[in-house]
Amino acid sequence: MALRIYNTLTRKKEPFETLEPGKVRMYVCGPTVYDKAHIGHAMSALVFDIIRRYLEYRGYEVKFVMNFTDVDDKIIRRAQELGEDPFRLAERYIEDYRRNLQALNVKPATVNPRATQEIEQIIAMIQGLIEKGHAYAVNGDVYFRVTSDPDYGKLSGRRLEEMQAGARIEVDERKEHPMDFALWKAAKPGEPAWPSPWGMGRPGWHIECSAMNLHHLGEQIDIHGGGNDLIFPHHENEIAQSESLTGKPFVRYWVHNGMVQLGGEKMSKSLGNLITIEEFLAQHPADVLRMMVLNSNYRSPLVYTEEVVQQSERALERLRSALRPALPDAGGAPEATLKALQAQIEATRQGFIEAMDDDFNTAGALAALFELVRAINQARSEGATNEQLAPAQATLRELTGVLGLTLAEPTAAPSAAEPFIDLLVEVRTELRKQKLWALSDRIRDRLAELGVILEDSREGTTWRWKTS
Numbered sequence: 001m002a003l004r005i006y007n008t009l010t011r012k013k014e015p016f017e018t019l020e021p022g023k024v025r026m027y028v029c030g031p032t033v034y035d036k037a038h039i040g041h042a043m044s045a046l047v048f049d050i051i052r053r054y055l056e057y058r059g060y061e062v063k064f065v066m067n068f069t070d071v072d073d074k075i076i077r078r079a080q081e082l083g084e085d086p087f088r089l090a091e092r093y094i095e096d097y098r099r100n101l102q103a104l105n106v107k108p109a110t111v112n113p114r115a116t117q118e119i120e121q122i123i124a125m126i127q128g129l130i131e132k133g134h135a136y137a138v139n140g141d142v143y144f145r146v147t148s149d150p151d152y153g154k155l156s157g158r159r160l161e162e163m164q165a166g167a168r169i170e171v172d173e174r175k176e177h178p179m180d181f182a183l184w185k186a187a188k189p190g191e192p193a194w195p196s197p198w199g200m201g202r203p204g205w206h207i208e209c210s211a212m213n214l215h216h217l218g219e220q221i222d223i224h225g226g227g228n229d230l231i232f233p234h235h236e237n238e239i240a241q242s243e244s245l246t247g248k249p250f251v252r253y254w255v256h257n258g259m260v261q262l263g264g265e266k267m268s269k270s271l272g273n274l275i276t277i278e279e280f281l282a283q284h285p286a287d288v289l290r291m292m293v294l295n296s297n298y299r300s301p302l303v304y305t306e307e308v309v310q311q312s313e314r315a316l317e318r319l320r321s322a323l324r325p326a327l328p329d330a331g332g333a334p335e336a337t338l339k340a341l342q343a344q345i346e347a348t349r350q351g352f353i354e355a356m357d358d359d360f361n362t363a364g365a366l367a368a369l370f371e372l373v374r375a376i377n378q379a380r381s382e383g384a385t386n387e388q389l390a391p392a393q394a395t396l397r398e399l400t401g402v403l404g405l406t407l408a409e410p411t412a413a414p415s416a417a418e419p420f421i422d423l424l425v426e427v428r429t430e431l432r433k434q435k436l437w438a439l440s441d442r443i444r445d446r447l448a449e450l451g452v453i454l455e456d457s458r459e460g461t462t463w464r465w466k467t468s
């Protein structure tokens, strides 16, 4: 069996064949950095992290590029609202995003290009498009000429005539065709701008991704990813730009993740129906969010509910249960049980690969892992020793690792313990008033063992977590 991937372009699952044997060139549209990232962004990052990890497990060398859009209308507007420099604002949220991805155990990209650092490549690409008749400049703006691209609409399955008829598009005198889109935008006063052959200005969003692809991965790539909200117009326009310039098919496999929904709608900054990654991680370990993604199909919507969160927590607990050591009085499991466990190791690895090879069917892969969990727990209850359990547990760790799960034991967040520490301190103060020194000292010493340091002074007692 070989890996098959659903390709949005052809609308079917296709065998995965790379441009260069053993190597994968992969690009994923990253965030526009003007606000904190939410669970929807996290889903996209997790989906492509899982895909990348699996490709690596299957022996591919993956060059993984994810961009930051760090100049954009939304960034400029937000910066103006806050009275902050737009570059500073973008920088803050890039750092924020990186921290979030790290906390989510997402592997760092091979390259994280930023639009503002690729201006030269972007201008060169626009020039190339003008020279070939695919773009035109008007008063400092440059537009892509959609009628010059006979394929325009092939990714989203829309025809130019329908788009024009279907959408109520504002008439823009400067454009030749209402669907023509901006490659370069003339600077408005007070906005970030760079010199170009068309005057001071800044790049449009779509051209950034085409230029960064070309610069970091070349004219043709294997996988292009992003949320399915980007199919039109963003990815349609990327194809138009890249293929019009090079004359070659740009992307082998277009892969799109479904949307996280909250309250019946796409989780988004503009609707305000969001949970930030930070908020989520303050309440749950990172594995929980990853498990939510693994439990569902990456192309389907992921409806966020408390129920779904709890389901993930239970699934994780079950995986962790298999890693527990042997029973204290374990004297060895019967031969037949050990044979069955050995067979299950093989069956699980095979089931895992089969499921993942089928367009990254993570739910199927988990089902294979739960079979192994059952066999391990069975063997343990029948007296298997740690040594007898070890190979199966190692396989479980390895394969959950391919999915990016850490299976770390959840630790109570310090914040959850705080009210109880306050309560103990209050009780101890009362004991001291009654001169019950032995008891009050015992509370102090036991808390110290747990990493909580009490400090008594005339004003009362304060506490802090022991550092280091």
Ligand SMILES: Nc1ncnc2c1ncn2[C@@H]1O[C@H](COP(=O)(O)OP(=O)(O)OP(=O)(O)O)[C@@H](O)[C@H]1O
Binding pocket: 029, 030, 031, 032, 033, 039, 040, 041, 043, 044, 225, 226, 227, 228, 229, 230, 257, 258, 259, 260, 261, 266, 267, 268, 269, 270
């Ligand atoms: N609710 C969501 N569910 C899944 N993926 C999402 C969601 N929202 C955004 N994404 C994906 O996250 C990546 C970064 O997105 P981007 O910064 O363009 O978000 P955005 O669309 O501006 O977010 P918002 O809609 O909240 O303003 C893209 O691949 C996008 O498709």
Ligand SMILES: [Zn+2]
Binding pocket: 028, 029, 030, 209, 234
């Ligand atoms: Zn993009």
